Every structure is written in structure tokens, then in C-alpha cells.
Amino acid sequence: MTPEWAxxxxxxxxxxxRYPERRSAIMPLLHLAQESRGYVAREDxxxxxxxxxxxxxxxxxxxxFYALYVRRPRGRHTLTVCSNLACVLGGARSLVEHLxxxxxxxxxxTTDDGLFTLQVTGECLxxxxxxPVLQVDGYYVHRASPDKVDRLLEALRRGVPMAELADRAALxxxxxxxxxxxxxxxxxxxxxxxxxxxxxxx
Amino acid sequence: xxxxxxxxxxxxxxxxxxxxxxxxxxxxxxxxxRKAVRQMTPQAVQKEVTxxxxxxxxxxxxxxxxxxxxxxxxxxxxxxxxxxxxxxxGTFKDRLLLERNPHLVIEGIMLxxxxxxxxxxxVYLRGEFRQAYEVLQRAxxxxxxxxxxxxxxxxxxxxLEIVVHRGAxxxxxxxxxxxxxxxQGGRGEPRLKPPFPATAGLYGQPTVVNNVETLACxxxxxxxxxxxxxxxxxxxxxxxxxxxxxxxxxRPGNYELxxxxxxxxxxxxxxxxxxxxxxxKAVQPGGGxxxxxxxxxxxxxxxxxxxxxxxxxxxxxxxxxxxxRDCIVEAAQVLAEFYAHESCGQCTPCREGLHWAARxxxxxxxxxxxxxxxxxxxxxxxxxxxxxxxxxxxxxxGFLSSSLKYFVDEYRAHVTLGRCVREAYVA
Numbered sequence: 001m002t003p004e005w006a007x008x009x010x011x012x013x014x015x016x017x018r019y020p021e022r023r024s025a026i027m028p029l030l031h032l033a034q035e036s037r038g039y040v041a042r043e044d045x046x047x048x049x050x051x052x053x054x055x056x057x058x059x060x061x062x063x064x065f066y067a068l069y070v071r072r073p074r075g076r077h078t079l080t081v082c083s084n085l086a087c088v089l090g091g092a093r094s095l096v097e098h099l100x101x102x103x104x105x106x107x108x109x110t111t112d113d114g115l116f117t118l119q120v121t122g123e124c125l126x127x128x129x130x131x132p133v134l135q136v137d138g139y140y141v142h143r144a145s146p147d148k149v150d151r152l153l154e155a156l157r158r159g160v161p162m163a164e165l166a167d168r169a170a171l172x173x174x175x176x177x178x179x180x181x182x183x184x185x186x187x188x189x190x191x192x193x194x195x196x197x198x199x200x201x202x
Numbered sequence: 203x204x205x206x207x208x209x210x211x212x213x214x215x216x217x218x219x220x221x222x223x224x225x226x227x228x229x230x231x232x233x234x235x236r237k238a239v240r241q242m243t244p245q246a247v248q249k250e251v252t253x254x255x256x257x258x259x260x261x262x263x264x265x266x267x268x269x270x271x272x273x274x275x276x277x278x279x280x281x282x283x284x285x286x287x288x289x290x291x292g293t294f295k296d297r298l299l300l301e302r303n304p305h306l307v308i309e310g311i312m313l314x315x316x317x318x319x320x321x322x323x324x325v326y327l328r329g330e331f332r333q334a335y336e337v338l339q340r341a342x343x344x345x346x347x348x349x350x351x352x353x354x355x356x357x358x359x360x361x362l363e364i365v366v367h368r369g370a371x372x373x374x375x376x377x378x379x380x381x382x383x384x385x386q387g388g389r390g391e392p393r394l395k396p397p398f399p400a401t402a403g404l405y406g407q408p409t410v411v412n413n414v415e416t417l418a419c420x421x422x423x424x425x426x427x428x429x430x431x432x433x434x435x436x437x438x439x440x441x442x443x444x445x446x447x448x449x450x451x452x453r454p455g456n457y458e459l460x461x462x463x464x465x466x467x468x469x470x471x472x473x474x475x476x477x478x479x480x481x482x483k484a485v486q487p488g489g490g491x492x493x494x495x496x497x498x499x500x501x502x503x504x505x506x507x508x509x510x511x512x513x514x515x516x517x518x519x520x521x522x523x524x525x526x527r528d529c530i531v532e533a534a535q536v537l538a539e540f541y542a543h544e545s546c547g548q549c550t551p552c553r554e555g556l557h558w559a560a561r562x563x564x565x566x567x568x569x570x571x572x573x574x575x576x577x578x579x580x581x582x583x584x585x586x587x588x589x590x591x592x593x594x595x596x597x598x599x600g601f602l603s604s605s606l607k608y609f610v611d612e613y614r615a616h617v618t619l620g621r622c623v624r625e626a627y628v629a
Contacts, residue, residue, distance in 0.1 A: 018365045020279070020322065021405055023387030031329075031368055052387070065389040065546075067371030068329045084291045085490060085536050086448040086522055122540040123373060124291040124490065125330060128448030128520070129455040138332030166333060169298040172455030172473075174216040 005047040008032070012051060022052055026062055030069050039070045067123070075110040075117035077156055079103075081134045081144075084124035090131025096120055098146045099134075102153060115157065130167065139166035207434070209458040210442045211418050215302045221337050223344040226305040232350050234421040235312050239358040242424075247317040251420060253428035255440050260285055260376075260413030261488065261517040263439065263506035270318050272400035273408040279321035281409040283385065284311050284417055286327045286334075287369055287376040291490025291540065292520030295444035296414035298456050300327075300334035303418070304341035308364065310417030312351060313424055315362040318410055322363055326381050329369040338366055373544035377592050378411040380546065391546050392592035415444060436462030439505035439516075447473040449523035450480065462508070466500040469523065480525040484605065488517025490537050491597030493604035514604070529622045530609045534602050535563035541598030552595035555586035559602060571617030579613070580606055 005012075015028045026048060033044035040063055042056075049056045063069045079099065083092045096107065099118055103111050107120040127133040130142030134149075139162045141152060155165055219225050226232070238247050252267025273280055284307070288296040299307055307325075315323045327335055342364060345351040353361045367385055374380040375390040382404050384390035403409020419441055423431045432440045439461040445468050448454045453474030459467075465487060469475065476482065484494040487504065493514040495502065502512045509516040524533060538560040547553045559582050562575055583603035587596040606613065615623050 018367075021386065024367070024385060026387040027368065027370060027384070030370070062387065062389055065372060065391075066329070066369070069370055083536070084540055085533060086292055086454075088533075088536050089449050089524070089528065122536075122543050123330070123371065124289060124293070124540075126288050126294040126297045126328070128292050128294055128446065128522070131448065131454075135330065138330060140333065168333065169294065169301045170455075171212060171216045171298070172453050172457070 001047055001050060002043050004036070005044075005051075016051075023054070026052060026054075026059065027066075030059075030063055030066075034069060039073050041071075067121075076115050077136055077162065078117045078119060079134055079136050080119040080121050080125075082125040082127070082132065083120050083122055084128075086124070086128035087131045087133055090133075092132040095132045095134065095144050095146075095149070098149060102150065116153070127169070129172070130170075136162050136165075139163060140168075141165070142167040142170075207442075207460050210422050211299060211306065211415065211444060212303070212456065212458045215298070220303045220305065221301075221341060223305060223341065223348060226303075230425070231305055231421075232309055232348075234424040235309050235316075235350060236356055238313055238316055238424055239356055239360050244317050244319055247313060247424060250423055250428045251314075251317065254419075254423045254431040255428075255438070256416065256419050256423060256431065257439055257441075257506060258413060259415035259419070259443065259518075261290070261491075261515070263516065266412065266416055269400065269412070270314075270410055272398065273318055273410065274401055276408075278407050280318055281404045281407055282311065282315045282318060282320040282323040283378075283381065283404065283409060283411045284323065284325045284414060285376065285378065285381060285411050286325050286331070286414045287381060288328055288331075288414070288518075289373045289376050290518045290520055291537065292446060292448055292486060292522040293489050293518040294446045294448075294520070295456055295518070297331060297334060298444070299414055299418055300331065301337050304334075304338050305345065306418045306421060307338075307414055308341060308345050308351065310420040311364055312355065312362060313420045314410070314412060314417055316355075316360055320362055320410075322365065324385060324404075325364060325366045326375065326385055327366055327368050329371050335366065335368060342366070372546075373540075374546045374592070374594060377594065380592065381411065382409065389546070391548055392594075394591050435460030436503060436505040436508070438507055443504070443519055445472075445504065446518075446520045447523070448521070450476055450525040450528070451523050452477065462503040462505040464500070465495070465502050465504055465521070468504060468521065469500070473521075473523075476523075476525055480527065482523065483526050483528055484524045484530065484533075484608070486514075486522040486601065487519070488515045489520035490522070490540065491515075491593075491600045492517045493600045494608065496608055514600075527624060529616075529624050530605050530612045531563065531616045532567055532622065534605055535560065535567050537601045538563050538598070541594065545594060545598070549590035549592075549595065551586045551589045552598065555582055556595065556598045558582065559586075559599065563602075566613070566616050567622075569620040571620065573617060575617055576606075576610065576613055580610075 015025050029048045033040050045056050045059045049059045105118050110117040134141050134144050256266045257263040311323050369375050372390045375384045377392050380390040380392040399409040443461045444456050444458045451473040457472045482497045486492045499512050506516045542556040542560040545552045583599040
């Protein structure tokens with residue numbers, strides 16, 4: 001048991017008492033490890049195995065089943081772009097392209113300054129009405145136009161907490177006139193792209 | 203009649219901060235729970251839900267009261283699990299309720315727990331829903347302070363604790379046996395049914411798994427009565443339903459309407475119709491897993507039975523719209539890649555078959571299609587669907603098999619030309 005896990009004893013005990021059976025605590029303990037370290041390390045696997053009277057191999061087999069547990073350090077912020085059907089219709093591919101250029105990394109990679117890890121997921125992020133969508137550290141960014149993404153990256157570089165920048169799930173009438181994330185961008189593939197919005201001036 | 207319908211589950215969202223308990227209470231919140239623990243027996247609550255004909259909103263449409271009635275009365279502890287693992291492509295209703303109306307969900311859980319005599323309730327919350335997790339934890343703390351959750355609810359003999367359990371990124375955990383494997387601390391691998399969770403669920407004990415939106419319907423059933431609920435929408439599929447509309451409509455979003463509202467009305471009166479000059483090509487009425495419908499089906503009533511008769515399923519009611527600019531083959535590939543990735547790997551037809559489907563589609567989209575590919579794709583669904591432990595395999599071929607039925611020419615053109623004949627898929 002590492003010192004950091006020994007210090008967490010109270011939190012661990014609280015987690016254990018939520019469940020009639022000890023083993024159910026494996027996922028919250030893995031989340032706890034990842035939230036404090038940024039990833040799940042081998043020593044976390046061993047500590048959790050010890051707490052739950054399992055073998056490290058058993059803990060590994062559970063951890064490896066789930067996409068959100070990562071086993072290597074990542075950037076300070078993880079940007080996850082949804083690339084399921086509704087987001088692809090809404091321009092997810094150009095969003096990924098924009099992020100690749102802005103960050104200078106490929107999906108799965110981390111920027112040299114250690115700030116951003118770019119990810120593309122096939123998992124629908126349940127915000128299809130706000131396509132294209134990305135999550136930053138689990139918080140939502142709706143209708144992620146190039147401008148909005150640039151403003152977001154800039155704010156994160158300044159150290160603004162992501163919780164303050166996040167978009168909430170909304171009903172259609174709330175989105176009229178733009179939610180907190182700014183005005184509604186044109187649908188990337190929408191008609192009228194390049195059309196003059198101001199009408200013809202004589 | 204549609205004009206007479208007032209939203210129930212989403213009422214007040216956007217106008218008031220329902221996530222704050224005093225605001226929720228000011229709208230009559232927690233009155234149903236008060237009524238139940240003070241004036242009703244658990245059996246009476248269960249009867250009300252049975253008589254309301256509430257059907258499961260997670261996708262299967264199974265009558266909720268009947269599901270509860272399957273619990274054996276054998277003295278073993280019973281568990282209630284709220285399935286909040288919303289991951290079906292095109293579906294975003296549960297996230298709205300959890301983030302914006304969490305107390306409604308909590309009240310629904312408490313009422314269901316009271317009705318079935320649950321020893322403990324769990325919310326299996328999708329791991330990606332960080333905001334929902336924070337909102338729900340705050341709401342639960344408020345509800346405990348006011349004695350709606352925990353020991354001796356409102357001074358009665360009824361006690362029930364709610365534990366929020368966060369998933370960690372696995373679509374398959376939305377399937378109830380996969381969810382229970384995960385909640386027990388294992389990999390989220392489904393198992394054969396029977397036995398059903400009602401007799402052998404969490405830790406082998408009698409367990410009910412209900413979707414977020416299903417549970418959110420319970421407070422209004424208890425406060426306004428089964429007859430009122432049963433009078434909304436289709437006689438065989440009554441009640442309010444949140445339709446998540448996305449894709450090529452001008453006003454995508456969640457629309458709460460009576461079950462049985464025609465698809466045409468949902469798309470054109472509520473979701474703003476299509477962009478000017480565009481035509482509907484395909485609609486998935488029940489999430490990424492559902493077979494497509496076409497323009498010819500727009501008058502279908504959006505309820506469980508009518509959509510099934512039209513050859514698809516209401517499922518989660520995530521309505522994804524494609525118009526005439528969209529490439530069917532590329533859409534099929536996007537979905538195929540997703541399902542192949544999410545297969546848990548236990549069953550060969552799913553693990554291998556969905557990967558084959560994705561690989562063939564990927565090659566066709568990349569311009570390397572061969573004439574025999576069409577036959578290969580046509581032969582896959584019947585070799586995959588219905589041959590596995592859980593329905594993920596069927597879900598993975600829903601779009602493929604139905605699009606081959608309606609748009610085989612488009613597949614053929616893709617193979618012949620080596621590219622799509624349409625405009626670029628996305629800008």
C-alpha cells in the first residue's frame with residue numbers, strides 16, 4: 001500500500017460502504033486513482049487489488065474493459081470529439097481537422113507543452129442537437145465552430161476552469177439567440193454557405 | 203389534440219432552476235413521494251403504475267408495472283437500478299433530465315423503490331456525464347437534508363439510500379445484464395436471459411432496472427393518477443415521451459410530446475422541417491440501432507407498436523434525420539465502426555461480423571469496392587442478428603440491413619464509381 005493510498009483510507013472506506021459487496025467498489029476506486037494522478041498507474045492497480053482482495057490481473061481485466069480509464073499520462077486537458085452519425089452530419093470531421101491544425105497533433109497525441117490531448121471517439125456523447133460536439137475533461141462544448149474552439153483553447157491556456165466554460169443540456173427554445181457559448185454558427189454543410197446574408201445592396 | 207398537451211417531464215426547464223430543491227418543491231415537487239409514504243401502500247403505488255400502462259422508455263417498451271410484479275416474494279433483499287447510461291446514438295433525453303431536472307428523477311427512484319421495497323437504489327450513470335454527476339450529487343445531498351432520501355423518509359418507516367455509480371465508457375453497459383455485471387465490479391459483459399434480473403439480478407438478488415425517463419414518469423402518475431396518464435397519447439403506449447431529434451432538421455432538440463405523435467408532426471411542426479429545397483432521405487426513429495424509415499413512412503405514429511409495424515422500432519426515440527445530400531454508405535460506415543468498436547467480444551457473430559461489416563464499408567467508401575461486396579453485406583445481417591447473447595449484434599446491423607433494402611442502388615453506384623455520386627458528405 002503506497003503512502004497516497006494509505007492517506008485515502010477514509011475516502012476508500014466511504015466508497016466501500018456504498019455497496020453490499022466489496023467488489024462493486026472497483027470502478028469508483030479506479031476513478032479515484034485516475035482523478036488524482038491523471039491516469040491509472042500499476043501501483044494503483046496493485047493497491048486496489050489489495051483493498052478488494054483481488055489479484056492485480058483481475059483488476060487489470062476490469063480496467064481494460066472501459067474506455068475512460070487510461071494507463072498513461074495525458075495532457076492537462078483532454079479534448080474528445082464525437083464522431084458518431086449526428087455529429088458527422090453536423091461537421092465533426094472539419095472540427096477534427098481544425099483541432100489537428102490548431103494543436104499540431106494527431107488524434108491520440110498530446111501537445112508538446114503538455115496542455116492538450118486530442119481524442120476522437122465513435123461513442124455518441126448524447127448532445128446530438130448541438131452538433132458538432134466535443135467534451136473537455138468531461139464537460140461539454142456545444143456547436144463547436146472553429147471560432148468557438150479557438151476561443152476555448154485560448155481561455156484554457158489562460159487557466160480558466162473548464163467548469164466555467166461548459167455548455168449545459170438545453171431545450172430548443174433556450175438555444176434561440178445562442179446559449180452561453182455564443183451565437184449559433186451556420187451548419188457547416190448548410191445551404192446558403194457563402195451566400196450573402198445582408199441581401200443585395202444597390 | 204396536440205395543443206392540449208402540456209409538457210410534464212420537461213416542464214419548467216429553461217424557465218426556472220429546477221435543480222434547486224426549493225424551486226422543484228415550489229412546482230409541487232416531492233408531493234407525490236409525500237402522498238405515497240403517508241397515504242398509500244407500496245402495492246397501491248405499484249397498481250397505479252401498472253394501471254397507467256407506463257412502458258419502459260429505455261427502448262424495449264416493456265410495461266413497467268409488470269416488470270416490477272416479476273420480483274419473487276421470497277424475503278431476499280431487492281435492488282432498484284436506474285439506468286442512466288444513455289449512450290444510444292442520437293439519444294440525449296436522459297442527460298437533459300439529469301442535468302436540468304434531477305429531483306424529478308430522484309423522486310421517481312424513491313417512489314419506485316417504495317413500490318418494490320428496495321433495500322438500496324443505484325444510479326448507473328454514464329461515465330462521460332460529468333456535469334450530470336455533479337448536479338445529481340448536489341441534488342441528492344439536498345434531498346437527504348430534507349428527508350426525501352435516506353433513513354425514515356419524511357418520518358415514515360420507509361428508508362432508501364441512493365448510490366450514484368459512475369460508468370467508464372462502454373456502450374454495452376446500457377444493456378441491463380451488462381450493466382449489472384459492471385455494477386458488480388466486473389467487465390460489462392452481458393449474460394443470457396433467463397434468468398431475468400427480476401429473479402437473479404444484482405448480486406444474484408431480485409432486481410429492477412428502469413431507465414431514467416421511465417422513472418421520471420412515476421411522480422406524475424402517483425400524483426395525478428393512472429387514468430390521467432393512460433389518457434395521454436396512444437392507448438397502448440400512453441404518456442409523455444421525449445423525442446430527441448437530430449441531424450438534418452432546422453431546430454434539432456428534445457421535444458416532449460404524447461407518445462403516438464406522427465413522425466411528420468415531430469419533424470416539420472416541432473423540429474422546424476428541413477433546410478429549404480431539401481428532401482428527407484432516411485430517418486432513424488429509435489436511435490442508431492433502429493432500421494431506417496423513408497419519406498413513405500412519415501405518417502407513422504411514434505409509439506412502440508406502430509413503429510414496429512412500420513419495420514423499425516421506437517427504441518430510445520432518438521430521431522436522426524438524413525436528407526438528400528447525405529451518403530447512405532458513409533452513414534452506414536460511421537455506425538458500423540461504432541458498433542464494431544463497442545462489441546464486448548463474447549460472441550463470435552458480433553465480434554467478427556460487425557468488424558467485417560465495418561471493414562467492407564470502409565473499403566467501399568475509400569473507393570475500393572468490389573461487385574461481390576453488395577452480396578457480402580446483404581448476407582451479413584442474418585448471420586449476425588439473433589445469434590448472440592445480447593441485442594448489440596442486432597443493433598449493429600439495423601441501419602445496414604434496412605438501408606440495403608431501400609438504397610441498394612446507392613451502394614452499387616459507390617462500388618461501380620469508386621466514389622459517392624452525391625455532394626461532399628460534409629463541408
